Amino acid sequence: xxxxxxxxxxxxxxxxxxxxxxxxxxxxxxxxxxxxxxxxxxxxxxxxxxxxxxxxxxxxxxxxxxxxxxxxxxxxxxxxxxxxxxxxxxxxxxxxxxxxxxxxxx
Amino acid sequence: xxxxxxxxxxxxxxxxxxxxxxxxxxxxxxxxxxxxxxxxxxxxxxxxxxxxxxxxxxxxxxxxxxxxxxxxxxxxxxxxxxxxxxxxxxxxxxxxxxxxxxxxxxxxxxxxxxxxxxxxxxxxxxxxxxxxxxxxxxxxxxxxxxxxxxxxxxxxxxxxxxxxxxxxxxxxxxxxxxxxxxxxxxxxxxxxxxxxxxxxxxxxxxxxxxxxxxxxxxxxxxxxxxxxxxxxxxxxxxxxxxxxxxxxxxxxxxxxxxxxxxxxxxxxxxxxxxxxxxxxxxxxxxxxxxxxxxxxxxxxxxxxxxxxxxxxxxxxxxxxxxxxxxxxxxxxxxxxxxxxxxxxxxxxxxxxxxxxxxxxxxxxxxxxxxxxxxxxxxxxxxxxxxxxxxxxxxxxxx
Numbered sequence: 001x002x003x004x005x006x007x008x009x010x011x012x013x014x015x016x017x018x019x020x021x022x023x024x025x026x027x028x029x030x031x032x033x034x035x036x037x038x039x040x041x042x043x044x045x046x047x048x049x050x051x052x053x054x055x056x057x058x059x060x061x062x063x064x065x066x067x068x069x070x071x072x073x074x075x076x077x078x079x080x081x082x083x084x085x086x087x088x089x090x091x092x093x094x095x096x097x098x099x100x101x102x103x104x105x106x
Numbered sequence: 107x108x109x110x111x112x113x114x115x116x117x118x119x120x121x122x123x124x125x126x127x128x129x130x131x132x133x134x135x136x137x138x139x140x141x142x143x144x145x146x147x148x149x150x151x152x153x154x155x156x157x158x159x160x161x162x163x164x165x166x167x168x169x170x171x172x173x174x175x176x177x178x179x180x181x182x183x184x185x186x187x188x189x190x191x192x193x194x195x196x197x198x199x200x201x202x203x204x205x206x207x208x209x210x211x212x213x214x215x216x217x218x219x220x221x222x223x224x225x226x227x228x229x230x231x232x233x234x235x236x237x238x239x240x241x242x243x244x245x246x247x248x249x250x251x252x253x254x255x256x257x258x259x260x261x262x263x264x265x266x267x268x269x270x271x272x273x274x275x276x277x278x279x280x281x282x283x284x285x286x287x288x289x290x291x292x293x294x295x296x297x298x299x300x301x302x303x304x305x306x307x308x309x310x311x312x313x314x315x316x317x318x319x320x321x322x323x324x325x326x327x328x329x330x331x332x333x334x335x336x337x338x339x340x341x342x343x344x345x346x347x348x349x350x351x352x353x354x355x356x357x358x359x360x361x362x363x364x365x366x367x368x369x370x371x372x373x374x375x376x377x378x379x380x381x382x383x384x385x386x387x388x389x390x391x392x393x394x395x396x397x398x399x400x401x402x403x404x405x406x407x408x409x410x411x412x413x414x415x416x417x418x419x420x421x422x423x424x425x426x427x428x429x430x431x432x433x434x435x436x437x438x439x440x441x442x443x444x445x446x447x448x449x450x451x452x453x454x455x456x457x458x459x460x461x462x463x464x465x466x467x468x469x470x471x472x473x474x475x476x477x478x479x480x481x482x483x484x485x486x487x488x489x490x491x492x493x494x495x496x497x498x499x500x501x502x503x504x
Contacts (some may be wrong), residue, residue, distance in 0.1 A: 062128065077220060078177055
């Protein structure tokens with residue numbers, strides 16, 4: 001499975017898509033790499049505010065998601081600025097971090 | 107398991123175009139030094155290499171993207187030209203109509219999710235605290251007396267202060283205009299609008315935040331008699347400006363000018379001189395009628411002229427006549443003389459003349475002719491000399 005994911009990631013990178021797409025299903029945690037990561041949080045977890053997510057994981061620099069052609073973003077600077085939206089399961093988010101972090105939301 | 111994973115991957119590919127990368131440009135805008143809050147003002151972001159036409163904006167503070175006092179947050183990826191690592195972007199608080207702006211600040215895009223811009227300070231515009239317009243006569247105040255046929259210097263003095271320091275004030279202009287018939291935006295015209303595009307700024311005045319501004323205007327005698335407004339406009343080094351004005355009354359000016367002596371000539375055998383023409387010029391700023399009277403030696407002496415030779419040395423004032431409306435050239439009989447001309451009198455008599463004041467800046471059109479003749483009795487010889495007194499009286503309809 002891990003080998004398959006690695007090949008998949010490399011394939012996507014080859015197609016010129018910046019960042020890393022990770023589809024997690026049944027794992028307890030998801031690895032966020034340094035830089036920009038587009039992730040689908042497909043596992044079940046209790047929704048939480050993005051501000052609280054950044055309190056737990058201060059390595060996260062920004063979280064962005066799009067809904068109804070509108071972009072929502074939150075930046076981990078000055079104590080957190082931007083729309084404090086809810087992180088929910090089964091939505092796609094773009095997360096940037098300045099270092100690798102394991103996200104465990106269960 | 108593999109089916110679920112494959113389905114997930116397909117879903118990812120389908121929704122991938124919907125999620126775009128974001129890169130935020132964030133920073134603080136400090137309140138202006140006069141206490142005006144930065145919140146609510148608009149900040150603009152653009153790539154100087156592309157031009158300002160491709161720009162993004164945010165409202166500083168809680169109403170903007172940051173939802174936080176004094177902070178802005180702009181996703182530079184939303185620029186039409188996008189933003190890439192090592193791009194230099196520019197930011198500026200733009201004028202919302204209250205003249206509070208900022209200087210430009212640059213930031214270089216890096217690889218991580220956001221970039222922090224150096225603090226920007228909201229620039230307070232210059233503030234004009236005092237304006238006074240008057241001529242050199244301090245009494246009465248706020249009244250300007252023009253000079254016939256000349257210009258009068260009118261001074262507009264203003265005091266301006268700038269929280270950013272007096273040296274931030276780099277230019278001052280003034281407009282002096284008829285507050286009824288003209289306005290600040292009208293073009294220059296000697297009757298109603300004067301411009302001074304480079305007023306003197308005295309940086310020695312007051313404290314380090316104050317300047318004195320002196321705008322001078324050479325106002326022509328035919329400037330309208332109305333309330334006039336002097337508005338001073340002060341601009342700082344960020345092109346923020348403020349203006350303020352003061353009003354003074356330009357008094358009516360009654361004045362006329364005669365460009366020559368009347369020279370009467372008697373043709374052979376005639377008793378009435380040829381018609382002489384005398385041009386009257388309105389050198390004031392109101393429409394005028396004429397008051398006319400005459401004398402030979404001294405006022406009210408009853409004579410038109412005193413002569414050097416002959417049995418009779420004086421010509422009666424009744425014999426000098428004028429026509430203010432029509433010319434009658436050539437020789438005329440005594441009865442025509444009586445009929446077509448009006449007697450000059452010892453005392454001033456106001457006659458309708460309706461000579462309007464000058465309206466044309468390039469040519470003086472405020473000139474009318476008057477026509478004169480005198481009956482010379484046969485006993486008179488030699489040269490004769492007399493006086494006609496012209497007075498200007500304000501005509502109705504002005």
